[in-house]
Amino acid sequence: MATRGRRQSGSTGAGSRNQRRGRAAGNEGIIPVLARAVREVEAGVQRGRATQSNRTKFQTVALLAREERTRIKTDASMSEPQRAEQLKRLDGIGTILAKTAALDTSLLSLLAEDAAVSDAAKDLKRDMLAAAGMEAPEEPEEPVEEDPTPAPVSRQVVPQSVISRRLADPFLAPQFETVERRTPPPRRLAGWELIGPLLSSFERAASGAPACMDLPEPIDVPVPEGMELMRHQAELVAAAADGHRTFLLADEPGLGKTAQSLLAAQAANAYPLLVVVPNVVKANWAREANIWTPRHAATVIHGDGDTIDGFADIVIVNYEVLDRHVGWLGDLGFRGMVLDEAHFIKNKSSQRSQHVLQLSERIRARTPRPLLMALTGTPLINDIEDFRAIWQYLGWIDEKKPRPELMHALEETGLTPLDPGFFPAARSRVIDMGIVRRRKVDVAADIPARRIADLRVELDDEAGRSIRAAEAELVRRLVSRYERAIEARDERTDGIDHDLVRRIAASEREDSSKSEENVFTMMRRIGQAKASLAADYTAQLAHSVGKVVFFAKHVDVMDVAEQTFEQRGLRYSSIRGNQTPSARQKSIDAFVNDPDVSVVVCSLSAAGVGVNLQVASDMVLAELSWTDAEQTQAIDRVHRIGQDEPVTAWRIVASRTIDTKIVELIDSKAGLAARALDGSDEEIADSADLQLETLVALLTDALTPA
Structure with a gap:
């Protein structure tokens, strides 16, 4: 009996020690760190829109939670009850992330597998791992995303005619002066994260004001016989003639951006001029250059560039072959660069974006105040973040902060992002850097109106029935996943849980490649x-x-x-x-x-x-x-x-x-x-x-x- 008593007593003591160890373990590792961080983000978003620091913390928590889930599932040393307990805690963090994203849906883009991870998020990730007593793994080199265009050619070429131009004009050697004008170092805004607030200012501070810099009165622009400029076109050319050198020309499509940029380059004497365009409009650009600036020869790069005129004033190249020419283009001594359909570079991790940013950086480094123009009638495709790469191409910002000219303009406002008037003031300063946006209704009232008329058709044949059956199956799959998730809960939910709906939809989209019928395939079948x-x-x-x-x-x-x-x-x-x-x-x-x-x-x-x-x-x-x-x-x-x-x-x-x-x-x-x-x-x-x-x-x- 005494022995049995001692065993029972020993067992009870061991159980207490195990419970204490369990509680201690529950407060160790990365999960408690993530739990505290996600609660901070949730509280911040509940008080208003997510700040940039909260966005960084939100993304970092999501990344680490995803990695921890993978680690737990593959850890052979864990028992099944331990694994289930840890995964349940991660599910709690995931639920808070989903609820927070529902409060500010701009956070959803940060959950995507291909979302760009900022340097700030990488630094915070290391800090969180250190706080958890874990060593941060070495960051792998980020892969370069391929463009949905023909496979890029990695080899570099230098056309013979370009070599001839270099030999004929030895003064094309680089001039490595500091070309950015000296501005006082930042004072009030030193240490502030400003890129996020600048982008946000275009969402929060419109107040009925158009995004267009003040333009001078039109000048008498010499144009070829039979051609005529509209007033809004002549205004931009006048700004270039007055010395303005960076433009985000975002006029609505159809208002003649090609002619404006060619004549602006002529007014600024920005030759040689590099023009980067989609492949489908190369020939059109050459034709327009011949029409509007016939005294300045234009050449188009095809393939390896064997047929180009190395002495031309205007060099036109398409995004798809830029990789093989980026070397000599950066050394030629361009005094101006025009980027057509500039929204093509919105994904900064893509190869085309990297090449464009590299070229603009080299042009700014070699040429005092070059003419840089970004042309796009649709600068924003999905998100205000689409501005970021274009602003960097123009030299307004770098990876992390405004460049000196914009920073100086922001300092002059006397405001910080904590001040109520900062956002409209910041928006105005960015616009003054060179955003030009005119609408047809304002500057070309003689262009007749347009309308979109929906023509509904019935798909009553076998294909239509098959499409509706596939759509019904997709809906059944979504509902089934939702109902299983609801049944797994301990408590009843009244009405529709919209957070869960979004999570189910996101999961379905991620799994779509495994399914024969998904949104993409159904849309193609409907088109057929x-x-x-x-x-x-x-x-x-x-x-x-x-x-x-x-x-x-x-x-x-x-x-x-x-x-x-x-x-x-x-x-x-x-x-x-x-x-x-x-x-x-x-x-x-x-x-x-x-x-x-x-x-x-x-x-x-x-x-x-x-x-x-x-x-x-x-x-x-x-x-x-x-x-x-x-x-x-x-x-x-x-x-x-x-x-x-x-x-x-x-x-x-x-x-x-x-x-x-x-x-x-x-x-x-x-x-x-x-x-x-x-x-x-x-x-x-x-x-x-x-x-x-x-x-x-x-x-x-x-x-x-x-």
Whole structure:
């Protein structure tokens, strides 16, 4: 009995020690550190929008929680009860993250697998690991994201004509002077994180004021015979003539940004001039340069550049081949650089963005006050963060802070981000750096109005039934995941848990590659099913109103349309991504100049920019875009200077499918540029990924009682 008693007593003591060790272990490691941090973020967001420091902390917690989850699942030394307990604690942190993101949906972008991790987040990650008594692993070298363009060529080339130019003019050697004007060191704002507040100022401080710097009165710009500048174009050229050297020229598409930039370069004598453009508009830029500045020879780089004129004043290169020419381009001695469709560089981790930023940095380092211009009618595609790479290209900011000129302007306000008046003052100072934004309604009132008309079609054939069945299966899958999550809870939830809905949608999107039916595949199938209906309607329009532009995303939809036009006896031309520049221009000329060519069939990616098709006033959007910006770019091929009739874009929408949801979401996101650049009071729509929002809408509708 005594022995048994001692054993029982020993067992009780061991249990107490185990409990104490369990409590101690619960306060060790990374999880308690994450729990404290996520509560701090939640409290901060509940008091208002997330500050930059809270955004950094939010992303760092998410990264470390993800890594800790992976470690726990693969730790063979842990028992199943221990593993379950740790995962449950991580789930609690994940729930707080989701609730916090629901309060400020701009945080959702930080949860994406491909979200850029800032230096501040990396530093905080190391600090948190140190606080947890863990050693931070060495950071792997970040992979360079490939562009969705033809595979880049890594080899560098130097065309022979460029070598000849260097030999002919030895004075092209670098001049390594300090070219940024001296400004007093920062005082009041030293130590402040300012990039976040500057970006935020374009969301929070519009107040009805347009985002356009003060421009001087137009000057008498010499233009070739038969050409004429509009007042708004001459104003920008006057600013360049007055000495302004950086411009974010964000005029609405169709207001002649190409002519403005070419004449601004002439006014600033910014030769040689480098022009970086999408491949599809290289030939158009050469043509425009020959029209507007015929005394300055332009050359276009194709492939390895064997055919270029090394002595030309204007060198035009496309993003896709920039990698093989970035070396000699940086050494040539350019005094100006124009970036067309500048939103192409919004992803700073992409190769194209890195090359562009490298070139602009080298030009600024070699040339006193070069002319730098960023041209885009849609500078904001999804998020206010899209500004960041463009501002860096222009030399307004670097990776972490404003450059001296902008910093000095901010210091002159006498304000810090804690002061109520900082945001409107900061927005004004950034605009003064060179943002120029004019709307058609303000400067080209003679351009007729445009409208988007939705044409609903029924998919009653076998393809339509199959699409609706696939959509129903997707909804069932989403509802099933939601219900299982609800059942796993200890407490009942009244109504719809919208935080959980978003988490389920995000998980579905992440798993979409494993599923035969997802949002992407269904949208493509819907496009295919609509193809013949859209082509039929286009043929009817052509017979009644004349020339019509047909836009589609996928080649097979374009193929169906062209077959339909052939059957209807309609002549058409085609603009596709695999055309040579000469074939592309031939197709454009045929549609514009030949009265018998009734329709031009266009790829959204190949003809969405740099094409003037205002000979038509009706267009058909056979497939939906994933962004309002892409849709707008397509419409503005027709709705631009030179158009003298009202423009109608007929958007083909498949009834009783997710097409209808996506239309609503696209339209809801259209206010982004309006608020940030045009001073509109319209709320900026959620910048989260449109595919995610589509899944959220599907699941929410399914859970809503009829």
